[in-house]
Amino acid sequence: MMEVRVLRLDHRRVRDARITTHVCLTARALGASGVFLSGDHDKKLMGNVQDVVKRWGGNFQVEYCKKWGNLLEEWKDKGGEIVHLTMYGEQVQDVTPQIRSSPRDKLVVVGGSRVPSKVYQEADWNVSVTTQPHSEVSALAIFLHMLYDGKELDLEFENGDMKVIPSARGKNVVMKNKTEKNNLDEKVTGDD
Amino acid sequence: MMEVRVLRLDHRRVRDARITTHVCLTARALGASGVFLSGDHDKKLMGNVQDVVKRWGGNFQVEYCKKWGNLLEEWKDKGGEIVHLTMYGEQVQDVTPQIRSSPRDKLVVVGGSRVPSKVYQEADWNVSVTTQPHSEVSALAIFLHMLYDGKELDLEFENGDMKVIPSARGKNVVMKNKTEKNNLDEKVTGDD
DSSP, rough: OEEEEEEEEEEEETHHHHHHHHHHHHHTTOOOOOEEEEEEEOOOHHHHHHHHHHHHSSOOEEESOHHHHHHHHHHHHHTOEEEEEEEEEEEHHHHHHHHHHSSSEEEEOOSSSSHHHHHHHHEEEEESSSSSSOOHHHHHHHHHHHHHHTTGGGGOOOOEEEEEOSSSSSSSEEEOOOOEETTOOEEEEEEO | OOOEEEEEEEEEEETTTTHHHHHHHHHHEEEETTTEEEEOOOOOHHHHHHHHHHHHHOOOOEEEEOHHHHHHHHHHHHTTEEEEEEEEEEEHHHHHHHHHHOEEEEEEEEEEEEEOHHHHOOOEEEEEEEEOOOHHHHHHHHHHHHTTTGGGGGGGOOOOEEEEEESSOOOOOEEEOOEEEOTTOOOOOOOO
């Protein structure tokens, strides 16, 4: 199966901390195998995401990428393809079948405040999730969901410290050494 | 067709400004008709979202809701149903067909840092988008996408000042009075 990694451009430590964290966690939860962070080298954020991976399982790589231009070139040299998510691109519902049909690894690029034209030019596909302004987090989520055709919702994450058992009402979290049920005031996320 | 509104619980002015903005813009772009914001009464954020609505078109209501408990009761009294997005809920791929098959209006609740047990109890459905920690923005996006069965991607937003024409490379934005093409350094979002 193709490997999917996400490149987050132009991360700014203070302003983007939560959005970039949500980009990373969305990439992980929806089946990407790692993220490259460009812009500020935010070790705290990277540590927080790695902590989620440790607690919740699966494999997910978090890497800093100082020169994203080189990464784009290396990715293509190794036979991978590049998908740039932008509200100006071709519509996701039109191009995803074609993107999915190519078995090559995919680098999904999500922008920062200003995306250089080089990204538009290097991308194999510029893809828009609606032509409206919204969020790189939701654009990434819907693109991955459509790329994987919904199968990402059934992914299993192995070797975590805890696991949620879906429940109509309340919380059912299985810890490695104990089971917690219906503790409705407990907060268990990687973000807050 | 059913009306969908989003309730964002426990907004905190400084910490949540960007995430809540992304929640609002995601709700709008993916077909909800409005959002209720609870927690801090953040008029600046509400103004920013209303500005996006004015510039990009369509109808989208942004309202402050001081007492979300009353809103839940009023919503149900008027015949509406409540969907609470939580990583502890039933899986979205299992319950969305049932949710979609009911024509009643839907209030989609997305949490803040801690969600009171009352929300779990009042909700007609507690729904998880994966059982992993990620983002209320991506959970909302995928839920709306699945609820609308992808049709939200073809929505037209009327009466905006500008409109994006999908493009394989570059930017093509039609303004009310002029056309801008391939101005790759321009930033057009509601967020940055």
